[in-house]
Amino acid sequence: MACPQHHDSLLPSQGLLWLLLLGLGLLHFVSSSNCGRPPTYPSMELMGPFKYMYVLGDHVNYRCKPGFLSRPVFITLSVCGPSGKWTPVSMDACYKKSCDLQVDPVNGQVILLNKSYEFGTQIQFSCNDGFYLTGNEILHCLLNGSDVKWSGRAPVCEKVLCQPPPNIPNGGYSRHKDVFEYLEVVTYACHRSPGEEELSLVGDRRLYCLGKDLWSSPPPECKVVSCPHPVVPNGRQTAGFRVKHHYKARVKFECHQGFFLHGSDTVVCAADGTWQPPVPHCEDTPPPATSKVLHASRRSPNSTNSRSNQETSRSQRAKGWVPALSVVYVIGIMILCTCLYRFIRSKK
Numbered sequence: 601m602a603c604p605q606h607h608d609s610l611l612p613s614q615g616l617l618w619l620l621l622l623g624l625g626l627l628h629f630v631s632s633s634n635c636g637r638p639p640t641y642p643s644m645e646l647m648g649p650f651k652y653m654y655v656l657g658d659h660v661n662y663r664c665k666p667g668f669l670s671r672p673v674f675i676t677l678s679v680c681g682p683s684g685k686w687t688p689v690s691m692d693a694c695y696k697k698s699c700d701l702q703v704d705p706v707n708g709q710v711i712l713l714n715k716s717y718e719f720g721t722q723i724q725f726s727c728n729d730g731f732y733l734t735g736n737e738i739l740h741c742l743l744n745g746s747d748v749k750w751s752g753r754a755p756v757c758e759k760v761l762c763q764p765p766p767n768i769p770n771g772g773y774s775r776h777k778d779v780f781e782y783l784e785v786v787t788y789a790c791h792r793s794p795g796e797e798e799l800s801l802v803g804d805r806r807l808y809c810l811g812k813d814l815w816s817s818p819p820p821e822c823k824v825v826s827c828p829h830p831v832v833p834n835g836r837q838t839a840g841f842r843v844k845h846h847y848k849a850r851v852k853f854e855c856h857q858g859f860f861l862h863g864s865d866t867v868v869c870a871a872d873g874t875w876q877p878p879v880p881h882c883e884d885t886p887p888p889a890t891s892k893v894l895h896a897s898r899r900s901p902n903s904t905n906s907r908s909n910q911e912t913s914r915s916q917r918a919k920g921w922v923p924a925l926s927v928v929y930v931i932g933i934m935i936l937c938t939c940l941y942r943f944i945r946s947k948k
């Protein structure tokens with residue numbers, strides 16, 4: 601591990617010294633009279649052949665890159681100048697090629713996403729209401745060899761038409777046709793039930809043709825929906841008296857004197873034959889206070905309740921002002937006293 605004695609020989613350090621001198625000389629030579637690599641440009645490329653080193657007076661020529669066209673009068677020649685700098689070329693010498701003009705499709709528009717048809721840009725197609733696009737929505741202007749081309753064919757706008765909507769059991773719709781136009785409406789209705797039970801239409805009664813074979817919603821269902829007769833012990837029904845409660849039937853309740861309503865006073869017969877919200881019940885104790893308070897605070901923000909809230913918050917804000925005001929007050933008095941003191945002394 602001791603320092604090797606053999607390396608005391610002059611040979612390696614001598615070699616190092618020579619290398620250093622050579623490097624310094626080269627650096628000096630390069631920096632004084634040589635140009636570095638010719639600069640690169642986004643629109644232009646160097647025309648060969650390339651050299652390892654360029655000296656004063658050497659020149660290079662540029663040509664337009666693929667996808668660019670040249671403007672002949674502009675300078676594309678660069679010369680290695682005396683300070684080791686390349687003379688500039690004209691940045692306007694080459695400009696981007698453009699793809700073919702695209703006209704608006706029938707019943708639609710073409711949108712220039714990059715405000716030009718130049719190579720590298722995109723265009724988008726859209727169709728008017730009542731028409732739908734078939735084909736490429738977006739085209740790119742791309743390089744193909746040395747030329748530029750759209751990435752595909754322009755799309756077309758086709759008229760929106762709907763196949764008839766589905767038939768449903770126990771019901772049907774008006775206006776039977778082979779095809780329906782855009783925004784045309786069909787209205788479903790349920791058949792008169794042959795039995796005792798009334799059929800209810802569950803879902804959307806009216807369907808619109810919105811897109812190609814696309815109706816605004818699935819067809820409704822015609823079915824018997826009946827909710828059990830609601831019973832509220834210690835209470836009574838106040839509205840919605842019927843023999844049978846079908847879909848969307850609404851019933852209202854109140855409790856007998858001395859009892860408190862727990863739940864909603866109004867319930868509606870839902871599509872699954874249950875009451876929504878559930879039938880309330882009457883108890884001899886009031887419902888938990890928390891839920892009542894929560895209920896009150898959830899009421900519209902501009903009720904009297906919230907006005908009193910505003911007032912309390914205003915008074916709280918006023919309370920926040922008190923310390924600040926008293927500080928100002930004290931400082932004011934101190935200044936006044938100082939002035940008075942000086943005034944009195946000056947009089948003396």
Ligand SMILES: *[C@@H]1O[C@H](CO)[C@@H](O)[C@H](O)[C@H]1NC(C)=O
Nearest residue numbers: 712713714715719720721722
């Ligand atoms: C063209 O516009 C699209 C959409 O605004 C954008 O994503 C894209 O980068 C733009 N391309 C160029 C070359 O500016």
Ligand SMILES: *[C@@H]1O[C@H](CO)[C@@H](O)[C@H](O)[C@H]1NC(C)=O
Nearest residue numbers: 742743744745749750751752
């Ligand atoms: C370039 O153009 C040629 C001839 O029109 C075509 O066959 C080829 O698919 C194109 N290439 C691209 C990438 O679009």
Ligand SMILES: *[C@@H]1O[C@H](CO)[C@@H](O)[C@H](O)[C@H]1NC(C)=O
Nearest residue numbers: 899900901902903904905906
């Ligand atoms: C409360 O204000 C909203 C608008 O902020 C209004 O639509 C509503 O009718 C108001 N309700 C009451 C009870 O004033």
